[in-house]
Amino acid sequence: MLLAVIGFAIGGAVGGWSLLQSTNTENQDDGGGHEIVSAKIGGTFSLVDQDGVARTEKDYAGKYKLIYFGFTYCPAICPTELSKMAEAYLSLPSDIQQNIQPIFISVDPDRDTPAVMKGYVGLFMPQLVGLTGTPAQVEAVKKDFKVYAVKVPEGSGSDEYTVDHSSMMYYLTPDGQTVAMFKTGDSVEKIAERIKGSLQLE
Numbered sequence: 413m414l415l416a417v418i419g420f421a422i423g424g425a426v427g428g429w430s431l432l433q434s435t436n437t438e439n440q441d442d443g444g445g446h447e448i449v450s451a452k453i454g455g456t457f458s459l460v461d462q463d464g465v466a467r468t469e470k471d472y473a474g475k476y477k478l479i480y481f482g483f484t485y486c487p488a489i490c491p492t493e494l495s496k497m498a499e500a501y502l503s504l505p506s507d508i509q510q511n512i513q514p515i516f517i518s519v520d521p522d523r524d525t526p527a528v529m530k531g532y533v534g535l536f537m538p539q540l541v542g543l544t545g546t547p548a549q550v551e552a553v554k555k556d557f558k559v560y561a562v563k564v565p566e567g568s569g570s571d572e573y574t575v576d577h578s579s580m581m582y583y584l585t586p587d588g589q590t591v592a593m594f595k596t597g598d599s600v601e602k603i604a605e606r607i608k609g610s611l612q613l614e
């Protein structure tokens with residue numbers, strides 16, 4: 413099933429995907445009936461949060477991470493996926509919530525300033541951290557997570573554009589290993605069950 417996910421995302425056809433596609437044929441089971449994403453996907457970043465504080469993955473050490481990449485001007489997919497993330501997270505018992513850090517990372521650093529991010533993440537849940545950064549920082553995290561995102565002009569002005577991007581929710585262990593990727597068709601219940609399952613394996 414994960415191959416279908418990759419097939420969907422590969423529509424953007426960037427170089428990094430070929431490696432991802434080939435290594436994902438080696439997915440294994442983690443013993444709890446779940447796929448393990450064996451390719452090295454993501455885990456590190458150096459960005460700035462919605463309060464303007466520099467952040468890396470080390471700031472969230474010891475926690476599982478639920479990460480979604482998008483942009484605040486996104487008209488439909490991002491709000492839908494972040495609402496789903498919030499609903500799944502908030503459905504979990506509080507002791508599990510404390511072990512999970514939900515994160516939204518912008519792929520539109522030119523418009524998504526920390527102040528813009530602060531207003532946006534607060535719409536979903538207070539626990540959601542919003543990360544943005546310089547264009548170079550954002551490019552680095554996109555590359556690390558093999559995220560596809562490119563500007564598509566929608567007018568003549570420099571800020572008149574949308575961002576065509578892959579839509580995937582990443583689930584990482586506390587040591588930064590991506591163990592699941594949820595696609596747009598995955599339900600709130602599926603996400604919540606996967607999270608609960610991973611914590612019960614410990």
Ligand code: NI
Pocket residue numbers: 482483486487488489490491577
């Ligand atoms: Ni979007």
